[in-house]
Amino acid sequence: MDNRLKIKRTNPKVLKERAIKSALFSCAFVSLLVTILIIATLLGDAINFFTEVSIVEFLTGTNWSPSMKPYSFGVLPLVTGTLMITVISAVVAVPLGVATSVYLSEYADKKVRKVVKPVLEVLAGIPTVVYGFFALTFITPVLQTIFPEISLYNALSAGIVVGIMILPMISSLSEDAMSSVPDDLRDGGYALGASKFNVTTGIVVPASISGILSSFILGISRAIGETMAVTIAAGRLANMSVDPLKSIETMTAAMVEVAEGDIAAGTAAYDSLFAIGLLLFVITLAMNMVSQYLKSRYKEKY
Amino acid sequence: MDVRSNKGDLKGQIFLFLLVIATCVGVASLAILVYSVLEDATGWFDLAFIFNSPSRFPEEAGIYPALIGSIYLMLLVAVFSFPLGVGTAIYLEEYAGQSRIKNIIELNISNLAAVPSIVYGLLGLALFVRALNMGRSLIAGALTLTLLILPIVIVSSQEAIRAVPDSLRDASYGIGSTKWQTIRKIVIPEALPGIMTGTILSLSRAIGETAPLIMIGAATSMYSAPDGIFSLFSAMPLQIYAWVGQPQYAFQEGVASAGILLLLIVLLTMNSVAILIRNRFQR
Known part of the structure; x- marks a missing residue:
């Protein structure tokens, strides 16, 4: 069993297939990353904003x-x-x-x-x-x-x-x-x-x-x-x-x-x-x- | 008498009449819109308009720097979004199976597609313009628009890949090909026309976007065309927006509608190419 795994690992064809799969997965991961980045940037600066203006004032104020x-x-x-x-x-x-x-x-x-x-x-x-x-x-x-x-x-x-x-x-x-x-x-x-x-x-x-x-x-x-x-x-x-x-x-x-x-x-x-x-x-x-x-x-x- | 017809059914006929009227409203809207642009653009849309730079004088105003900006923008967006979008689609369709991660990514993509474009502008402003220090450059604009259209590129590529029959894959495995060989030699070539069509249609969405570019602070009027990816730029919709906002009637209606006409011509050309590819290679 151990031996077989070893052979698999060193087989260049298998390695290439795995590398490609990971590369494609990283592409797919970008879309998740975009969501994370949107939330992080919006939250980050919004939190800055809410230290100056209270959330209540923002959400209930009638003057912009x-x-x-x-x-x-x-x-x-x-x-x-x-x-x-x-x-x-x-x-x-x-x-x-x-x-x-x-x-x-x-x-x-x-x-x-x-x-x-x-x-x-x-x-x-x-x-x-x-x-x-x-x-x-x-x-x-x-x-x-x-x-x-x-x-x-x-x-x-x-x-x-x-x-x-x-x-x-x-x-x-x-x-x-x-x-x-x-x-x-x-x-x-x-x-x-x-x-x-x-x-x-x-x-x-x-x-x-x-x-x-x-x-x-x-x-x-x-x-x-x-x-x-x-x-x-x-x-x-x-x-x-x-x-x-x-x-x-x-x-x-x-x-x-x-x-x-x-x-x-x-x-x-x-x-x-x-x-x-x-x-x-x-x-x-x-x-x-x-x-x-x-x-x-x-x-x-x- | 066909039981499915409306003959002798007054209620049904009135209903059908209302449906036809409603459908006509949509069709008529497009006709009126195109007609009003054409009418306003008459006398303003000529070669000088295409090759001149913006000017204080409506007769001399042109769209050249913004046109070149839009073309560069589109090329860059294509270069970024094509590999990312197609790579994601291949992963989801060929590798992910019916896993949990596939569901999460697909739900995420559908959510991203519904995020207003102005929010992508905020992301571009915070990430590319400020954090990565790209400034209000062509590359910052292109990356922002790439993220915006990525969901559409992914979904349309997925559909194209899904349409490749499994028998082709099985035949390829049958002669001893590896998974990647099958994808590269069989699946991608077979799905390519569909992928291209989807990508071109997404790019035509990108070329018409204004709000994200305003948010990243792109110039509304530029007097020279961009000369590199880090150079400042304007784009056709931004320039049109600037003209529509001018107080003078000649800018607001004449020059702006000439710009719109050019933008619509570019969009129409892109859509025709997309449809041509689809029809030429469709089996």
């Missing part, structure tokens, strides 16, 4: 003024801004996304799918800075004709454009969920004399509901982390306003503003970047976990 005296680091106005964008974008993207996915999965014939699916893929691939431009130079002027009192930079325009941005994600993930519903279930419905409408709304949608919900959560989590469109189109006015026609500032836009301000490392403003980043990371991580859980439920069922 990182670079103008008197300094104030209350994150609530930014959370309010992000929440507004998220709600508006969800109102746009959730019904449209589900309707599109029901149409593509249950009704559309092959030819239509062949056109619509690539179009949605292109929509998903458009850079976010382009969406910001589109909101500012197209959507806002259109909104101005409807609401003359609207600000040039406003939450509504940015929210709508973020909705368009997450629409392809919601529709394609929901469609995947609906397509994975076995035809037996549909046929069972038809055999009972149900109409197509009844089969779709009474069987297919309920059967794939966990997948559909998982797509909402992923889409919304993407809206929360969206940066450029809201930085360009929603304005930079951190306030607690919930009027969609007014300027607001999201967590992400505030991070861009601080980063552009060229602040020195070690100041509270610099460290506040990491505190907001940590908050953002925790929120999106939690949402992704929930979405994963929901997705695994429909994967198990069929």
